[in-house]
Amino acid sequence: MPDKTDNQGKEAAAADRPRRRQARGERRIAQLLQAAAAVFCTTGYTAASTNAIAREAGVSPGTLYQFFPNKEAIAIELGDRLVHEMRETYGEALAPVGPGTPLEEAVAAAVDRFIDFNCRHPVFFALMHGPDVPGRIAEEHDALHATLLSRVESLLSSFMPHAPRADVRRTADVCLSVYKAALELVLAHEGAERDAYVRELKDVLVRYLRPLTETHAVAPAATPATGPGAEPAATPATGPGAEPAATPAATPGTTSLRNTP
Secondary structure (H helix, E strand, O other): OOOHHHHHHHHHHHHHHHHHHHHHHHHHHHHHHHHHHHHHHHHOOOOOOHHHHHHHHOOOHHHHHOOOOOHHHHHHHHHHHHHHHHHHHHHHHOOOOOOOOOHHHHHHHHHHHHHHHHHHOHHHHHHHOOOOOOHHHHHHHHHHHHHHHHHHHHHHHHHOOOOOHHHHHHHHHHHHHHHHHHHHHHHOOOHHHHHHHHHHHHHHHHHHHHHHHHHOOOOOOOOOOOOOOOOOOOOOOOOOOOOOOOOOOOOOOOOOHHHOO
């Protein structure tokens, strides 16, 4: 008669098998996504193929098709994972700054975190800015850009508290455009040269933002009220009994116009 302990052991092993298969499946998916990232960076999304991805992963095309029906499904899964991580990154990079934080410090902190993410995941740039990416990835990119723009606006508002909202939004849009343009140069270089491009990017952003933050750091001066209901400016009294307006005293060596013929 089977021992009760043996039966419990068999039941536990049977229950554990699906978990092991799931873990192996997750490792295989991660392997395929890593291979796809390498292929997309090398050839671009359009020229990539499932055969090339399978070859890079060291598996047969049949194994790949067990997990993904085509390269679009691979790109979408990869894009979803990267967008999720990117959202966590800008949550840290664009966190509110404390009063008195120097502009250079805030710019450097944001740029360093974004550059670190893109250098670790160069395929993010290839997928999000490629000419022929799946529609769902394009939609994800648009949504990400809108959220990112809003977060940059919030950060800039700390340095431009009295600027009109439209001005802050325009400034945020310019900052993002400058960053994206420089990012392509940063990713195209390595080592010391890459570091030099990152420094140039920070310098460009600070030089652009400095005069704007100084202009909008204080409230604009009040201007006299005009229009209906506004109090008129005081005028000198005239008429009988009014005191004559004072005239400037002549300085020594000058002649008053009253005394000239």
